[in-house]
Amino acid sequence: MKITVIYGTQRKAKSSTYNIAQQFIRHLSMGDTVMEFFLPKDMPNFCRGCWQCFTDYTKCPDFEYLKPIIDAMKESDLLIFTAPVYVYHVPGQVKAFLDHFGYRWMPHQPSGDMFKKQALLISTAAGAGTKSTRKDLKDSMTFWGVARIHTFGKNIRAADWDGVNEKIKLQIQTEVEKRAEKIKAIGSNVKPSLKVRGLFYVMRAMQKRFQYNPADVAYWEKQGWLEKARPW
Template structure:
């Protein structure tokens, strides 16, 4: 199993530990990134990715390294502490750089067989909204299955977390790792992904706004009978 682990923070606090635990319990080779250490840029809005290709993004080298790892992984785990009820700004900045790989634009076939896990902790509130938002990113990138782990930790670091909450964290990460292992190699996109894909397909047929997107769909024969989850 190959696991890409992306942390929306540099430090190794509660959120890091839960994400890392989930990866280790799932088992396999882990490729790990920390933001902002490994990527700190926000989108400049130049739209080079949309109109010319992601390789023309001024930050393409750094983005490509992380996104490339995601594409070659079986499982993608993304973590972010809850900051002002949102994911961290650095993680959001990273997602901005790969939006042209959304279902609405030029999704990557490799994503349609991936399992994703999104993890957030908050001292008190906002963690469920943050995992919902992170899950949305992974869904629109085409990830076949997205699991959410959200914990109210009532603490500002791991040592401050109660034994009861730590036991809950152990139990939930155990269960999730077992589920991921048992479904390994058999992960397929659900109805919602396939439905949105068909909507996007209808849109691409008359897309005059982003010709590169339309060309991409034509070349993949997705405007014909091929579908990315069917391997061709």
């Protein structure tokens, strides 16, 4: 299984989300390609709100950073996002990264390959907040059109991985193994969830009726989605 990982921070050894992601990778990669990106190093800038991506995403001022990530995601079967809880939400660098993909939301120009992929969203917290943090990520994955979205949240009760109780680490290991088996069972036979399909048809109707942005309409027409073609 080809995997692209977007880490929400640059921490490694002491990061709980990093260590949990590594456990998943060991179970799921099966010797295949794993591409890893670390925020903010691999996408250091904020979205400028210039609107360029909604007409031609290659004109984004940060395209030099985005292109390797876009290419890696396109080639992958599974996308993994990690995000430690920062004040009940994703870290700022993760939000800045997701902002650069606003043009890929389904009301605009979703990438057809996303409708054939799985995503795994990992969040940890010393206390609480993994649910709202995972929702930040899941909102984008849903509107990107990702076919199957899995989440894994854990309150680790420690400041870093070294401080996590061994009993909790064992629980995490068991839960990771179960979740990994579920992802593997789906494998390449990925079909979009009912929610994603429903959202697609709502946006399709919107493009046909309202035509807010000519670039969006032209994109949907080019894909054939306003006729009989579907991205899955």
